[in-house]
Amino acid sequence: MVASFVTHRALDGGTYRLEGDLDLRAPCTSAVEVVVGGRLVEFTAGPATLGDDVASSLSLGAPDSELTFQKGTLRVYESIEREPRSGLVERPLLVVWRGERHALVTRLYGLSVTEVLGLLRSVGIAESEYGLTLQPRRSAGSAFTQPATVIKEVPDLGLLELSRRTKEHSAQLPPWKGVAVASGELFRDTLSDGSPFFVLSSTEIWATVVPLASTSVERVPEAVGRLKLRLTG
Template sequence: MAPSAAVEHRALDGIAYRLAADLDLSRPATSVVEVVADGRLYELTAGPAALAEAVAASLGVTAFDSELAFQGGTLRTATTSEYDAQAQQVENPTLVVWQGRRFSLVTRLYRAALTDVLLLLRTLGIAEHDDGITLTPDASAGTRLARPATVVKEVPTLGLVEMGRPTREHTVQLPPWQGASVPSGELFRDTLSDGRPFFVLSGSAVWATIVPLADTTADRVPALVDGLDLRAVG
């Protein structure tokens, strides 16, 4: 019997992931990627339009310092003051939000003026699609992705699913024995440092981790994954 629900989410590196299962797949997803620009490492997160508002609210930002049209969307910045107890100094990070029609992109920069924000974002090649935001870094400007982007999605009764392209770093972590065979690859069970179980789904084109949440019965996860069709589709 075909799965009753299917959804696609696009990662920031352009890869789209399709999930199909008899599960609640209605919740939004976020994508995270690390970018190297001018020798510095930056982390960017994309998600639904409400993500930008949620991040701003969590930081106590009620108004932005600047707002301008940028690469087909709206760019807003807000600089706040925070005390870094470890460094014993006050930092002034800048919240950077790019808002499209349906999705938003968020990052924080330190010791950065608006001109620095624009210089960075101009090299990222921001584009919005029906299933998410993508970045196409300008290699000639010295900007590149540090590693493949990931997509994170909460699936009720299954858990928190993080998916991305498999890398050598991933494959060397696998145990020498074969995992349980499921439609999307091999499923392995392991334990977090706090003793909680988690699962790794290793496929030819997708690597995913599944962390059970409060509504998850860990022993049921293998059966749920057996009914999950997870694949990279573009």
């Protein structure tokens, strides 16, 4: 396969360039948690169809509110959820911002549409050709809780998750020495259910690889060795 490359932007502004003779055509998603005025909110960004896909998976019809917001279209879907045992009723909002190429999704509880607008203004949304970026305003009490992740499925490799490396990541490294590859040091470990996974660590990037059912686990190190990762922003 001829070497190819792709660039993805995480919600915290981190820009990842992936290059190698692997199939890198699949889109990615990015997720991050933001504290907004004491409220913890998880945002997920992806292709422009992401919001429609999530609304469909929740069996939601047309949005209850739709307006132009921060150079995109904001749609708010209202729903009712009832907890079977307690009978507790909640009315979560599915909030979808859609730009030219990308969409941002979150679910919020106990807020009105007006309060949703205020929350989104405090985090800021910017779109580029590589993805969406949030810009939390500390003056409004908004801040990232940790680096954003980029998640992408790569055939012959598995589910790849990327983020900036932190001190917490370094503390999670196994005590044994990993295998040197083009983009860092590769470690093999097992999940709680016994399934294998891999950790790729460099000075800037922390990546995990979970092999797919169709992936040959023994061939993952060779595939990772053909992948070059670079953090450019």
